[in-house]
Amino acid sequence: MRKSLKVAVRTLVSALCILGLAVNAASAMTVQPVVVDLKPNGGKMSATISVQNTATTPLPVELTAKVLEFTEDGAKPTVPDPGDLLIFPPQALIPPGQTQTFRIQWVGDPELKQSKSYYVTVAQLPVKLPAGQSAIQILYNFQVLVSVAATTGGPVLSIAKTGIEPDPKTKKPEAVIWVQNTGPSYGYLSHGKLDLSEIDAGGKSVFDKSLSPQDIQQTIGFGVIGPDTTRKILVPIPLPSGQGQIKATFDAGNP
Amino acid sequence: MNAIAKILIAAVAVSAAAASSADATPSVPGDQITVKGNAPAICVLGEWALKSGSASFSPGSTGVATFTSDQLTGTDGVSVLGPANALDFHAPLVCNTAISWSFSTTNGAFRLTSGAVPPSGFANQWLYGLSVGPYTSGGVQVASVDSFTSSGAPQYESYGLNAGDSERIAYMDMVFTPVAQNLRMLAGNYSESITLTVSPTL
Numbered sequence: 001m002r003k004s005l006k007v008a009v010r011t012l013v014s015a016l017c018i019l020g021l022a023v024n025a026a027s028a029m030t031v032q033p034v035v036v037d038l039k040p041n042g043g044k045m046s047a048t049i050s051v052q053n054t055a056t057t058p059l060p061v062e063l064t065a066k067v068l069e070f071t072e073d074g075a076k077p078t079v080p081d082p083g084d085l086l087i088f089p090p091q092a093l094i095p096p097g098q099t100q101t102f103r104i105q106w107v108g109d110p111e112l113k114q115s116k117s118y119y120v121t122v123a124q125l126p127v128k129l130p131a132g133q134s135a136i137q138i139l140y141n142f143q144v145l146v147s148v149a150a151t152t153g154g155p156v157l158s159i160a161k162t163g164i165e166p167d168p169k170t171k172k173p174e175a176v177i178w179v180q181n182t183g184p185s186y187g188y189l190s191h192g193k194l195d196l197s198e199i200d201a202g203g204k205s206v207f208d209k210s211l212s213p214q215d216i217q218q219t220i221g222f223g224v225i226g227p228d229t230t231r232k233i234l235v236p237i238p239l240p241s242g243q244g245q246i247k248a249t250f251d252a253g254n255p
Numbered sequence: 256m257n258a259i260a261k262i263l264i265a266a267v268a269v270s271a272a273a274a275s276s277a278d279a280t281p282s283v284p285g286d287q288i289t290v291k292g293n294a295p296a297i298c299v300l301g302e303w304a305l306k307s308g309s310a311s312f313s314p315g316s317t318g319v320a321t322f323t324s325d326q327l328t329g330t331d332g333v334s335v336l337g338p339a340n341a342l343d344f345h346a347p348l349v350c351n352t353a354i355s356w357s358f359s360t361t362n363g364a365f366r367l368t369s370g371a372v373p374p375s376g377f378a379n380q381w382l383y384g385l386s387v388g389p390y391t392s393g394g395v396q397v398a399s400v401d402s403f404t405s406s407g408a409p410q411y412e413s414y415g416l417n418a419g420d421s422e423r424i425a426y427m428d429m430v431f432t433p434v435a436q437n438l439r440m441l442a443g444n445y446s447e448s449i450t451l452t453v454s455p456t457l
Binding site (some may be wrong): 030035062074124129138143224 | 296347
């Protein structure tokens with residue numbers, strides 16, 4: 001029972017802390033959720049993104065979508081959505097203190113063979129500058145990840161290979177894992193458990209770390225792996241040695 | 256009711272919702288109760304403010320800094336705008352998940368909006384230095400700050416932060432420093448737009 005109560009308290013404290021983020025920034029644009037998962041048919045074909053304007057001035061925003069392309073290095077936005085996502089309303093002027101809900105709906109192929117992902121940008125629209133003035137405008141945008149699963153088949157994630165590379169900033173040795181997704185749908189590394197260990201040249205274990213889903217999200221991020229894609233991920237945890245071998249196992253748990 | 260009060264009420268409401276979604280398991284002896292909840296990834300982007308610098312500034316979700324004509328040119332039409340006119344903007348940014356951030360410039364210069372081409376000895380734009388980075392509430396730099404001098408062409412830069420660093424960010428800071436030039440400026444209105452984009456780290 002103690003364990004359950006601990007979980008309960010932790011959950012409620014987390015919820016309050018997150019909502020506390022909004023309290024700390026009273027004049028702000030709050031965007032949530034920042035990750036949206038859709039299905040190509042049935043009841044989960046649509047979801048909403050809410051944008052709250054707690055500022056004292058109206059907030060003009062526009063939502064646009066770009067297709068994400070998955071590569072070994074991650075994902076990058078490419079071309080504008082050809083019309084598979086319906087965003088409504090596409091623009092809004094959110095009054096001070098109000099929240100605007102935007103509906104994102106999949107209107108593409110209901111028999112989607114391979115999942116698709118998009119960045120939906122919540123863009124603050126530039127204001128029209130007063131006549132006769134010279135000015136600099138600074139705008140803030142936010143991008144929301146929207147993914148649509150394949151009609152049948154989920155992600156199948158596994159570790160394809162491992163290595164050690166220096167961190168680009170700190171130069172300290174860190175584990176590199178290549179995560180392979182052989183399934184037709186995108187998957188999240190942060191939905192499973194990752195066990196890492198390092199064996200030195202003498203065969204001795206010098207590092208052992210188990211990362212829970214929460215740890216992965218905190219350390220790496222969502223860890224999105226596209227369908228039929230292998231992604232290289234640097235795990236930003238310093239290793240004791242740059243000369244050993246990395247063993248990695250991934251347990252997808254119960255997706 | 257002010258905004259903070261509304262948010263507090265929302266916080267209570269969401270907490271109540273989390274509690275109401277609890278899975279009670281009466282079949283298990285020993286009065287065990289399990290409460291489940293999912294805290295969403297969320298980001299709060301604050302309004303732009305002018306931290307320092309001499310320009311007329313309109314704060315807001317879109318910040319607009321306006322230079323007066325005598326800050327741009329002297330009575331002979333020659334540029335007087337330079338590093339002394341640097342502007343330091345900042346805007347709160349709070350996220351509970353790993354984020355990446357990028358910025359893009361529309362012109363890559365503080366440029367004449369009419370698009371007129373300058374004859375020899377005249378100019379239609381100022382280049383500028385831009386320094387952008389995330390900071391903690393105590394003013395400590397989180398991760399690296401990018402600095403560059405614009406080239407007159409639109410520019411895009413992107414950076415990633417792990418969640419540990421993301422959660423330390425309190426605000427983004429951007430310093431705009433015009434490059435001095437001893438040139439006669441074409442008459443008209445000059446403008447530039449700089450967009451900062453925040454994304455969840457994929």
